[in-house]
Each structure stands twice: as structure tokens, then as C-alpha cells.
Amino acid sequence: MSEHKIDIFDTTLRDGEQVPGCKLNTTEKVKLALELELLGVDIIEAGFPISSPGDFHSVEQIAKAVKDVTVCGLTRAVQKDIEVAADALKFANRPRIHTGIGSSDNHIKYKFNTTREKIIERATAAVKLARNLVPDVEFFAEDAGRADIVFLAQLIEAVIAAGATVVNIPDTTGFCLPHQYAEKIAYLVSNVKGIEKATISCHCHNDLGLATANSLAGVIAGARQIECTINGIGERAGNTSLEEVAMAIKKHPELGLYTNIESTRLHGLSKQVSDTMRMPVQPNKAIVGDNAFAHSSGIHQDGFLKEATTYEIIDPMEVGADISKIVLTARSGRSALAFRFKKLGHDFTRDQVDVLYERFLAVADEKKEVTDEDLASLASSI
Ligand code: KIV
Ligand code: ZN
8 A cells, every 4th residue: 555644744832832821932942843853743833923023033943943844934814924934934944934814704704804806816925925935835724624615625726826835724613523624625636726736734623622533534535734733732622632643643554644753752742841831631631641541440450451452552652651550449350459469569369359359449439549558558457
């Protein structure tokens, strides 16, 4: 089967940083950008240069600091934005301007108070200007998830003719279902003249909890870039989570897709982003949550202790997590209890474990989790 590379476009430092309270300074951003480069992302969206002098400076410093990754700056389809972004990116080995405009009738009417024709004019003018300043220009059709598909195809065809190298189809409001998002991408692949000259990109928000599913549906339908953030942070319910799409693609080689993500770095970077942004990761978050490799019910623990793959599809080492956790609660069984006692140096007989198990349940009913100290006092009771 032929293998298609999926470019990972990380927007932790732009869309991710839009989360209230997650603002970063330049030093923090440069540090994270260097880690993202080591992680193997293909593009770093470093910021929105015209938005503030601080953001301009961050984009400029990131462009100087990283070597082997494309550095991207966001703009509106506005001349000044594009010129300022090109200036902020002047030190980048591989600069990219990411410009765009609303594409749904909702945005065209309420945000821009204009017409579809005028949107195409503004979009193509912006792309042409950006292409005069940098060789790599990505166009975003904001709110493409709710846009009329025939108009979206016209807009995308026009910006490719104007020189866009990447066309981003954002589900800005996280509205689409996976099959609908896939249909949009497939329609563009089949109906846009010149589409083979550009990379189609997925940019999905998580308002219905579908950002990862939609991005995967998009690449299965022919897109070749995913825009995502570490820990899925971003506006409202967040963006597509980088660690989720990278691991889903890795765990499903039958898709014929791959990324350059070095998965063993995922846990470390997740923690660094969470600490730097002071934004905790929910415990049940896929791949990087505290409970992602924790087993607490008796049935699962028994299976896991016999053979880890009974309940784990990912070896925690593969994503840089310590080891799988056996959590002792009132739902745990004898095998987990005996296993933990053994780890603590107690090799009890089956009869002793039976007695200890009754005492353990009494403690476990009182507490959320039974600790090693609780086990030590149980052990001394026998
Ligand atoms: O969600 C969105 O549409 C965006 C664009 C600016 C790409 O973040
Ligand atoms: Zn977004």
C-alpha cells in the first residue's frame, strides 16, 4: 500500500494560546517551539504578528531559533497584517503566511457584511500579496464547516489559482460530524480545478468533542495536513489534540498514513505545556491523562496482569509515560492485591490473600484509593 505523509501543523502557540489565562511570554514560547521541533512537527504556527508587539517579537524569535521546521504567522486578509507577518518571519528558514477570511454565509453576512463575490476578491488579493512576500502561503476559509460546498469549492479554486500552496478547511465552530467533514474534503478533491497543486489541511474545533474524529475523517478523505495543539488546548472546547491524531495514525497502519512525530516525547511535552500554561490536563484525557494507563477494576486488572494487551492498545513507554498503574480501589480484585503486595516484598499464600482481601475491602470502602501505607499496615496485621 502506498504511504502518505501527513504534515503536522502545530498551533499550540497561536490557537492554543488564545485560551483565557494561557498567555505566554517570548521566552516560554521559544522554549516550547524548540520542543515542538524535537517532537517532529512540520509546521509551527508561532503567532499572529499584527495582534501585538509581543506576539510579533515571539514570532521573530521563534523564526530565529528553530531550523528544520516551517514557521507560520497568522493574518487576516488585510494588506497591513500580511506585510507585518512577512516582516516577523524574515529570519525563518521556511516562512509561511497563513491568511484567510470567512467562507460561510453566516460569517459573510454578520462578520463582513459583504457578498460571496467580494469574499473571493479579498481572498485572492490577500493570497497574491502574500505570495509576493513568501513562497509558502496557506489560505484558511474560516467556518468552512458551515459553508455552502459549491461556494467553498469556488473560493478554494480561486485562491489556488492565486498561488495558495496549502488550503485550510476549518471547522471553526466544531459543528461537523465526521462523515460530513469527510464529504467536504472529498468534494474539494473531486471538484476543485488545480487541487493537486495544493495541500488540503484539516483544522477542527472540539465543540461537539469530534475534533480528532473529524481530522482523521479528513485525512482519510484526502487531506494531507492536520492542524492541532498539544493537549487539544484552544478556543472554547479546544482544537484537535496532536497526541490523539498522531497515535491514532500510528496505531492504524492500514490507513497508509504516517507522521514524523517522535511519540516518546508526547508525555513530557504535554506536561511542559500544561505547566507553562497553567492549564491542567483532565485525568481521563486520551494518551496523556493521568489515568490513560491506569487500571482500577478487578476484571481489567486481572486481565492486564496476565497480559497487558488485554486492556492496553498502547505501551505507555511508546508515548513516554512511566508505566501502567494498578490503582487499588473497592473495585479491585485479589490478583491486583497479591500483585501489589508482591511488589512491596510480601509473598503471601492464597489463604493469606483471602483474609487480607476482606480487610482490604473494608479499608477500600472507606477510602477512594488504597495506598502503599495502608497495605503496609494490612500486611502487618497477618
Ligand atoms: O478556527 C479557525 O477557523 C482558525 C483560523 C484562523 C484558521 O483558527
Ligand atoms: Zn481555530
